[in-house]
Amino acid sequence: MxxxxxxxxxxxxxxxxxFNHLTKSFEHVGNWHGVTVDTKQSHxxxxxxxxSVVDLPGIYSLSAYSxxxxxxxxxxxxxxxxxxxxxxxxxxxxxxxxxxxxxxxxGFKPILIINFIKDLKRKNIxxxxxKLSESLxxxxxxxxxxxxxxxxxxxxxxxxxxxxxxxxxxxSKINTDYIEDLIVKNCDEIGIDKKFCAIKLLEYxxxxxxxLNLTENQKQLLSGYxxxxxDAYITIAKLxxxxxxxxxxxxxxxxxxxxxxxxxxxxxxxxxxxxxPIFFCILGLIxxxxxxxxxxxxxxxxKVFINQTIGGGINKFLFKIKAxxxxxxxxxxxxxxxxxxxxxxxxxxxxxxxxxxxxEDSGYMSRLAFSLEDIFKKVGLSGKSVFTLLMGFGCAxxxxxxxxxxxxxxxxxxxxxxxxxxxxxxKLPLYAVLGGAFFGKNNIWLIFLMYVIGLVVSLIMSVxxxxxxxxxxxxxxxxxxxxxxxxxxKRILKxxxxxxxxxxxxxxSIVFGLSIIxxxxxxxxFKFYYIQYDLSKKSMLQVLCEILAPIFAPIxxxxxxxxxxxxxxxVAKEMIVSTLSIINKAPSSNLISSLGxxxxxxxxxxxxxxxxxxxxxxxxxxxxxxxxxxxxxxxxIGFKWTVFCVISEFVLAYSVCLVVFNMYLLFTTSxxxxxxxxxxxxxxxxxxxxxxxxxxxxxxxKNCSSCTKKCDKFNQ
Amino acid sequence: xxxxxxxxxxxxxxxxxxxxNHFSLSNAQINKLYQIVGLKGEFKIRRRLLDFGFxxxxxxxxxxxxLKGVCLVELRNYVIALRESEVANIIVKDVWxxxxxx
Numbered sequence: 001m002x003x004x005x006x007x008x009x010x011x012x013x014x015x016x017x018x019f020n021h022l023t024k025s026f027e028h029v030g031n032w033h034g035v036t037v038d039t040k041q042s043h044x045x046x047x048x049x050x051x052s053v054v055d056l057p058g059i060y061s062l063s064a065y066s067x068x069x070x071x072x073x074x075x076x077x078x079x080x081x082x083x084x085x086x087x088x089x090x091x092x093x094x095x096x097x098x099x100x101x102x103x104x105x106x107g108f109k110p111i112l113i114i115n116f117i118k119d120l121k122r123k124n125i126x127x128x129x130x131k132l133s134e135s136l137x138x139x140x141x142x143x144x145x146x147x148x149x150x151x152x153x154x155x156x157x158x159x160x161x162x163x164x165x166x167x168x169x170x171x172s173k174i175n176t177d178y179i180e181d182l183i184v185k186n187c188d189e190i191g192i193d194k195k196f197c198a199i200k201l202l203e204y205x206x207x208x209x210x211x212l213n214l215t216e217n218q219k220q221l222l223s224g225y226x227x228x229x230x231d232a233y234i235t236i237a238k239l240x241x242x243x244x245x246x247x248x249x250x251x252x253x254x255x256x257x258x259x260x261x262x263x264x265x266x267x268x269x270x271x272x273x274x275x276x277p278i279f280f281c282i283l284g285l286i287x288x289x290x291x292x293x294x295x296x297x298x299x300x301x302x303k304v305f306i307n308q309t310i311g312g313g314i315n316k317f318l319f320k321i322k323a324x325x326x327x328x329x330x331x332x333x334x335x336x337x338x339x340x341x342x343x344x345x346x347x348x349x350x351x352x353x354x355x356x357x358x359x360e361d362s363g364y365m366s367r368l369a370f371s372l373e374d375i376f377k378k379v380g381l382s383g384k385s386v387f388t389l390l391m392g393f394g395c396a397x398x399x400x401x402x403x404x405x406x407x408x409x410x411x412x413x414x415x416x417x418x419x420x421x422x423x424x425x426x427k428l429p430l431y432a433v434l435g436g437a438f439f440g441k442n443n444i445w446l447i448f449l450m451y452v453i454g455l456v457v458s459l460i461m462s463v464x465x466x467x468x469x470x471x472x473x474x475x476x477x478x479x480x481x482x483x484x485x486x487x488x489x490k491r492i493l494k495x496x497x498x499x500x501x502x503x504x505x506x507x508x509s510i511v512f513g514l515s516i517i518x519x520x521x522x523x524x525x526f527k528f529y530y531i532q533y534d535l536s537k538k539s540m541l542q543v544l545c546e547i548l549a550p551i552f553a554p555i556x557x558x559x560x561x562x563x564x565x566x567x568x569x570x571v572a573k574e575m576i577v578s579t580l581s582i583i584n585k586a587p588s589s590n591l592i593s594s595l596g597x598x599x600x601x602x603x604x605x606x607x608x609x610x611x612x613x614x615x616x617x618x619x620x621x622x623x624x625x626x627x628x629x630x631x632x633x634x635x636x637i638g639f640k641w642t643v644f645c646v647i648s649e650f651v652l653a654y655s656v657c658l659v660v661f662n663m664y665l666l667f668t669t670s671x672x673x674x675x676x677x678x679x680x681x682x683x684x685x686x687x688x689x690x691x692x693x694x695x696x697x698x699x700x701x702k703n704c705s706s707c708t709k710k711c712d713k714f715n716q
Numbered sequence: 717x718x719x720x721x722x723x724x725x726x727x728x729x730x731x732x733x734x735x736x737n738h739f740s741l742s743n744a745q746i747n748k749l750y751q752i753v754g755l756k757g758e759f760k761i762r763r764r765l766l767d768f769g770f771x772x773x774x775x776x777x778x779x780x781x782x783l784k785g786v787c788l789v790e791l792r793n794y795v796i797a798l799r800e801s802e803v804a805n806i807i808v809k810d811v812w813x814x815x816x817x818x
Contacts, residue, residue, distance in 0.1 A: 061767040092794045095769045237766035272782040370797045374783035476761050476802055481795040
């Protein structure tokens with residue numbers, strides 16, 4: 001426990017990058033503010049000593065504002081023995097040192113590590129590190145490749161608390177004697193400097209206020225004292241900044257006064273009219289490259305390799321050893337089709353993550369949040385939700401976690417609920433299979449349509465939530481702009497490899513295991529009789545799913561095979577395609593085309609028409625999130641909202657499909673009456689739900705309990 | 717107690733005497749330099765703005781978003797996007813003489 005290192009600093013200064021460098025781990029980093037939302041712990045050995053490192057979410061000051069900032073601050077107070085590495089962005093020293101000063105006030109002994117010092121050289125600014133170290137009274141280092149050596153040797157020489165002389169230059173101007181006397185006992189109990197506690201109380205800091213455990217009497221005296229000088233915290237901030245400005249004028253030599261690098265690209269990207277079209281162009285380009293261009297070329301290569309080389313080889317071997325029929329069938333269906341078919345999507349998934357990480361690293365995300373903020377505010381989200389939603393295109397499970405950096409609780413819950421509606425990479429194989437089978441060359445537009453539908457429906461759902469159960473308060477939106485940076489190729493390659501590894505692991509464990517279970521359920525009756533010998537008997541899966549199938553009749557999916565794949569899809573969305581291929585017994589050549597072809601053959605279990613295929617895709621886009629996402633949701637937004645999310649998304653998917661399918665029936669077939677009736681019923685249900693929620697929400701007055709209208713009495 | 721204090725505080729801040737040449741940043745012209753003289757509005761947001769360094773410094777509005785809901789503001793060598801409701805809480809004054817001096 002002696003050698004715990006905590007990484008503290010402003011957001012987007014490279015804490016996690018340093019963490020990865022020190023411990024050789026691979027945590028997610030990105031060029032936007034608030035990537036890390038939880039503490040991460042790892043350790044490394046150096047010259048025989050063990051050092052454990054804790055990565056904390058970025059904070060701007062020791063007063064918390066959002067949930068993830070509170071995590072860092074509470075960690076600091078609870079682990080006073082931890083050695084602190086305070087990481088600073090050299091481009092923005094003034095604001096970064098504001099946090100450092102507070103750390104010093106609190107009695108910590110941080111090592112200041114300055115990142116991005118190269119940017120200063122480019123701007124012709126020189127920073128006198130020795131002088132900075134001298135006038136702050138702490139060790140100051142530059143972040144470079146040798147950081148491990150220099151930082152550890154600095155640790156070993158022992159850290160000193162800066163002399164009070166330095167801090168007293170500005171702290172003495174704040175009169176805290178009265179509060180100090182009042183709380184001195186409580187401070188000793190929790191072991192935090194009393195002057196610092198007093199200052200924090202003057203700043204109305206809730207964390208310290210709760211930590212101190214004041215008695216009622218103390219609270220009253222305190223509030224009485226503070227209300228006399230309510231402006232104190234402004235004075236404190238002013239004094240701190242004055243001190244920093246003085247410090248910087250001594251240590252930094254620059255020619256220009258304003259050194260913020262203006263980017264010419266920003267003029268186009270942030271343009272009032274161009275910003276949205278540019279965003280959609282970028283999205284379109286990503287899909288085009290992933291699904292049509294490079295992605296499909298490589299995925300064809302893999303398909304051929306798996307089917308011809310591996311599949312053929314295994315079959316020859318099985319034929320040679322004269323394996324029983326059911327083993328041959330199981331291996332063909334589960335291994336070569338179920339698992340192998342999904343492996344061919346590796347290039348597409350790799351490309352998707354490549355583009356997402358380029359977007360993340362370039363610094364475009366914060367600009368996007370800026371230009372989408374107007375629209376997002378109207379639907380009840382914050383501009384910062386863009387980060388979560390965009391990550392949702394990759395994997396909803398990790399995306400939901402990032403919703404933490406929203407300061408408003410309701411906006412956070414809303415963002416978390418709508419994130420699973422994005423087309424994540426696991427839904428991609430289904431689009432490719434069904435789109436390729438039924439829509440041929442228009443396939444790419446169809447896939448793009450699915451992505452857009454996901455986005456639009458999620459925004460609509462957010463509006464409904466905003467109007468009914470989760471109205472957002474007048475939330476603030478403060479987003480620092482990340483500088484443009486070139487994405488590091490090494491990191492992106494590592495990230496892609498990591499994602500592919502995860503994908504393959506998932507396939508080889510969950511998907512493979514479930515495939516075999518499904519194959520058994522589908523090929524044996526309840527009396528464990530192999531079905532292939534007598535095709536007239538019903539398998540276990542068929543019996544079970546036929547009970548549920550009628551529920552899906554109104555949306556045209558009255559088929560036990562589809563029901564089975566949808567149920568399995570809740571475990572992992574990749575399973576939908578592999579279940580389809582198991583149930584339909586797709587011949588093990590080219591999965592996409594052959595599986596697609598089986599939907600038209602009359603002998604196969606699942607038969608689809610273009611419209612039912614479309615409805616199927618739509619349903620699997622919108623219905624319940626997968627199990628891992630549900631568990632993360634449960635952790636993030638609580639059990640109640642998770643249940644709400646799962647149920648509401650199922651209802652949403654069902655009703656959207658109902659409308660689409662019946663609209664189709666209305667215009668094309670003779671089922672006009674049925675279509676009209678079902679759409680009317682749907683509309684009534686929706687209105688009913690909205691109305692009941694509204695009546696639940698409006699509180700009635702004390703005198704008249706049954707009334708829900710807003711009368712004069714109510715308005716009083 | 718904290719809530720009570722905030723309420724009291726809000727009240728005193730809203731009665732702040734606004735001098736003639738002091739105005740809200742939301743009325744400021746784009747790409748012109750101003751100096752921050754004070755903050756008003758909700759206490760929590762005000763403290764947050766202070767953490768970001770909105771005190772005793774020059775400030776410039778770089779741009780407004782398409783529906784004018786968000787402002788892009790430059791101060792202390794960095795850029796930050798703020799909602800119009802927060803920008804309205806920032807009181808600034810002209811620093812035309814500063815430009816002349818340069």
